[in-house]
Each structure stands twice: as structure tokens, then as C-alpha cells.
Amino acid sequence: MVAKIKSGKSLIGALHYNENKVKAGKAKLIATNGYVKSHEKLSFYDKLFRLKDLAGRNFRTKTNTVHLSLNFDVSEQIDDDKLTAIADVYMKKIGFEWQPYLIYKHFDAGHPHIHIITxxxxxxGSRISLHNIGRLVSEPARKEIELEFGLIQADSKKDLNKQIERALVKPLVYGSTDTKRAMTNIVNEVIQQYKFTSLPEFNAILKLYNIEADRGTKESVMFDKAGLRYWALDNHGIRVGVPIKASAIYRKPTLKLLEDQFRLGEYLRKPFKDKVKSRIDSAISKASTKDKFIDELKRRGIKGMFRENAEGRIYGVTYVDLENKVVFNGSDLGKNYSAGSTINMIQNNDEATSQYYGSIGDQEKDLQIENSLDSNSKFSRSILDELLSPTDLSGSENLFERRKKKKRRKLNL
Structure with a gap:
């Protein structure tokens, strides 16, 4: 289990966050503590005023909101009653047993988790200290709860966070999940796992997950200041929604950080260069069109992407080796692997195929003529055979003898 504690100054903001999730069908309120009504009968204002009433008893403390989450391993199936029990024990162990709080179960991630507002x-009017509460209070409580409830133990917060993030790494579907959260997981996982050397190569991977990194136009202030933002894309590669600044994403995947990755990727991808070239050669030999070439690459674990300008002219190609997590621009592999050379080789394959089938067609025509001549020859021979057959020959002899006898009679006269 991983516990995350956030403090803030807006109770209504934390409540709105969870209630909006409920309205979207991505969360539900499963239990409360310190409320007179049952959780099913509470209105929005019932939930808010109970917390605001306490917060208003200490005007000097501006940070009066605690919004925490308990996250569990992706393989764990935990029902609502057990989640509520875990939450109650955890809140008791960290000193919030007598505080009113709301427990929300969320469904917008690939792992079970709950949010608690208090x-x-x-x-x-006194204040519960939040100073070092995570390290000094929450961590010991977390470990005790793992043993008490038989939960999968997290060796550290960092390790379980990685599990949670990787479980969520699948193409972003705008509107179906929390965009910022999904984008954060995908971008950080791509940076950690793939080897690339430029922003276009980085984008070649991100687009597989419906995300694009953008520097803005060359005339923009953002470009001049080396800024970077991330867009969500729909299934057609069209930008949707509002972009998120790199600095707003966890681990801050800014252009400066990416440039360090570019230099590292240049070194790390070298051992895979010949393997990628070999698979591309094999794909080219089997392809007679661009689409068939892309299909052949896919069968070999490579995603091939031709880049086109506004006029539809191909000016580049990028290869993403999905097995070894490495990216190459075509020209980086060698002159023969550039977009132009690749298209030429594919077209040559197509012409060779056409000539081959064309020659087969000529051979068939020759065979038809030969068969025709052979048939005519057989027909001629059959007539000749009839004329020269023994029966016909005997008949010819009899006719000759009759004519000879008639001629002799005439001579006798």
C-alpha cells in the first residue's frame, strides 16, 4: 500500500474534485466518519459545512485541508467494506480518528485506490500538525496496516509508484480518464524506457499513446524560451483539449531534461542499430507497396512512420523498435534507409513483380499459340491418315481397276 498526503487551503476545491468524479461515474462515496446522516443521504453542502465548521474555528491557520489517498497493488481485489476498515484504521493511526472525513473509492486508474478528505x-480550534507527517507517522502506519490486513507490501513508495504508473501505460483516450494523470504516467514511462535522440523521435513514440510534445511556432515566446507543452491526441492524431505545460507534469519532462535524454539515447541505442537494419532489409524484400512495407515491419516488431508535408510529399521515415525500445530516423541508419531510398526500393520491387507476371503472361500466350499449332498439325495429320489408310487405298485400287476395264472395252470397239 502507498499513502499520499496533500495539504491545502481549499476544502471546497478538494470536495469538488471528488464530487465531479462521482458525477462522471469515476468514483463513489463509500463511507464517512463524524457525520450525523448516513453517507447515502448527505448533500454536497452537508459534506462541506461539517468540515467548514471545524476549519472556521481557527482563522490563523490557512492550511486547513487534508486530501490523502491510499493506493493498493494492481493485483489486489478489495471490497468496499475492507477499504472502509483500512481507511478507519489508517486515520486512527495518524491521529485523525475523531475528525470528520469522507471516503471516496475511485475507478479512474488501473489500481484500487481511495481518496479521503478531512x-x-x-x-x-487546535491544529493537528502536518509537519513530517508522511515520514514520521504515515509510513509506520502503512507498514502496520499491510501486515494487519494481509496486503501486498510495498518495499518503498517509489517501487509501488512505478508499478502503478506502468499498469496505466496504454494509449490515452481523451475524456475517459484523468488527462493529466494519464499523460504524466505515459510521458515518464516513455522517457524511462525508450532510447531516442531528438524531439521528432520522442514524438514518434508518444504518438503511439495519443500524445504529442510541442514547442510552439518558431515565432512564439514559448519556442524562444525553450518551453514545452504536451497535447492529447484523438485516434486520428488531431489535438484535443488544453495542452499541459511540461513543468506541471510530475518529474517535469521539460526540453532541458529531454536534451539530456537525447545525448544518452545516442549512446544507448548503438548496439541495436544492425538488428534494426536487418529487419528493415527483410521487410523491404517482401514489400511491393508502402502499406505492405509497414505491415511487414509490424510483423517484425517495428513501427514504421513516414513523415509527409502539407502537400503530401514524403520527406522522412522513423522506425520504432517496440521490442528493444529504441528509435531511429531512417537517415541515421544509412543512406539506403532514408525515406527516398526506401520508397525507390519498394517501387523497384513492384516493377520487378510486374515484369515477372508480365513475362508469365507472354509465356502463356506462346503456350496457347504452340497448342494451337499443335492442334492444327494434329488435324492435318488426321486428314492425311484417312487418305492413306489401308481401307482408302484398297478402295482406290478397285476404282482404278474398274476404269481400266472400261477403257479396254472401248479400245476393242
Missing amino acids: TNIEAD
């Missing part, structure tokens, strides 16, 4: 202002 305030750190007590009934007498």
Missing part, C-alpha cells in the same frame, strides 16, 4: 482543525 481537515486538520479540531473541535476546540
Whole structure:
């Protein structure tokens, strides 16, 4: 289990976040603590005013909102009653047993998790200290709860965070998940796993997950200041929604960080160069059209992407080796692997195929003529055979003898 604690100054903001998830069908309120009504009968204002009432008893404390989450391993199936019990024990162990709080179960991630909203202002107006609460209080409580409830133990917060993030790495579907969260997981996973040397190569991978990194136009202030933002894409590669600044994403995948990755990728991808070239050669030998070439690459674990300008003219090609997590621009592999050379080789294959089938067609025509001549020859021979057959010959002899006898009679006269 991983516990994350965030403090803030807006109870209504934290409540709106969870209630909006409920309206979208991505969360539900499963339990409360310190409320008179049952959780099913609470209105939005019932939930808010109970917390605001306590927060208002200490005007000097501006940070009066506590919004935490308990995250569990992706393989764990935990029902609502057990989640509520875990939440209650955890809140008791960190000193919030007598505070009112709301427990929301969320469905917008690939792992089970709950969100809890409360305030750190007590009934007498005193403040529960949040200083180092994560390290000094929450971590020991987390480990005890893992043993008490038989949960999968996290060796560290970092390790389980990685599990959670990798479980979520699949193409972003805009509107179906929390965009910023999904984008954060995908971008960080791509940076960690893939070897690339330029922004276009980085984008070649991101586009497989419906994301694009953008520097803006060359005339923009963002481009001049080396800024970077990330867009969500639809299934047709069209930008949707509002872009998210790199600095707003966890681990801050800014252009400066990416440039360090570019230099590292140049070195790390070298051992895979010949293997990628070999598979491309094999794909080219089997392809007679660009689409067939892309299909052949796919069968060999490579995603091939031709780049076209506004006029539809191909000016580049990028290869993403999905097995070895490495990216190459065609020209980086050698002159023969550039977009122009690749298209020429594919067209040559097509012409060779056409000539081959054309020659087969000529051979068939020759065979038809030969068969025709052979047939005529057989017909001629059959007539000749009839004329020269023994029966016909005997008949010819009899006719000759009759004519000879008639001629002799005439001579006798």
C-alpha cells in the first residue's frame, strides 16, 4: 500500500474534485466518519459545512485541508467494506480518528485506490500538525496496516509508484480518464524506457499513446524560451483539449531534461542499430507497396512512420523498435534507409513483380499459340491418315481397276 498526503487551503476545491468524479461515474462515496446522516443521504453542502465548521474555528491557520489517498497493488481485489476498515484504521493511526472525513473509492486508474478528505482543525480550534507527517507517522502506519490486513507490501513508495504508473501505460483516450494523470504516467514511462535522440523521435513514440510534445511556432515566446507543452491526441492524431505545460507534469519532462535524454539515447541505442537494419532489409524484400512495407515491419516488431508535408510529399521515415525500445530516423541508419531510398526500393520491387507476371503472361500466350499449332498439325495429320489408310487405298485400287476395264472395252470397239 502507498499513502499520499496533500495539504491545502481549499476544502471546497478538494470536495469538488471528488464530487465531479462521482458525477462522471469515476468514483463513489463509500463511507464517512463524524457525520450525523448516513453517507447515502448527505448533500454536497452537508459534506462541506461539517468540515467548514471545524476549519472556521481557527482563522490563523490557512492550511486547513487534508486530501490523502491510499493506493493498493494492481493485483489486489478489495471490497468496499475492507477499504472502509483500512481507511478507519489508517486515520486512527495518524491521529485523525475523531475528525470528520469522507471516503471516496475511485475507478479512474488501473489500481484500487481511495481518496479521503478531512481537515486538520479540531473541535476546540487546535491544529493537528502536518509537519513530517508522511515520514514520521504515515509510513509506520502503512507498514502496520499491510501486515494487519494481509496486503501486498510495498518495499518503498517509489517501487509501488512505478508499478502503478506502468499498469496505466496504454494509449490515452481523451475524456475517459484523468488527462493529466494519464499523460504524466505515459510521458515518464516513455522517457524511462525508450532510447531516442531528438524531439521528432520522442514524438514518434508518444504518438503511439495519443500524445504529442510541442514547442510552439518558431515565432512564439514559448519556442524562444525553450518551453514545452504536451497535447492529447484523438485516434486520428488531431489535438484535443488544453495542452499541459511540461513543468506541471510530475518529474517535469521539460526540453532541458529531454536534451539530456537525447545525448544518452545516442549512446544507448548503438548496439541495436544492425538488428534494426536487418529487419528493415527483410521487410523491404517482401514489400511491393508502402502499406505492405509497414505491415511487414509490424510483423517484425517495428513501427514504421513516414513523415509527409502539407502537400503530401514524403520527406522522412522513423522506425520504432517496440521490442528493444529504441528509435531511429531512417537517415541515421544509412543512406539506403532514408525515406527516398526506401520508397525507390519498394517501387523497384513492384516493377520487378510486374515484369515477372508480365513475362508469365507472354509465356502463356506462346503456350496457347504452340497448342494451337499443335492442334492444327494434329488435324492435318488426321486428314492425311484417312487418305492413306489401308481401307482408302484398297478402295482406290478397285476404282482404278474398274476404269481400266472400261477403257479396254472401248479400245476393242
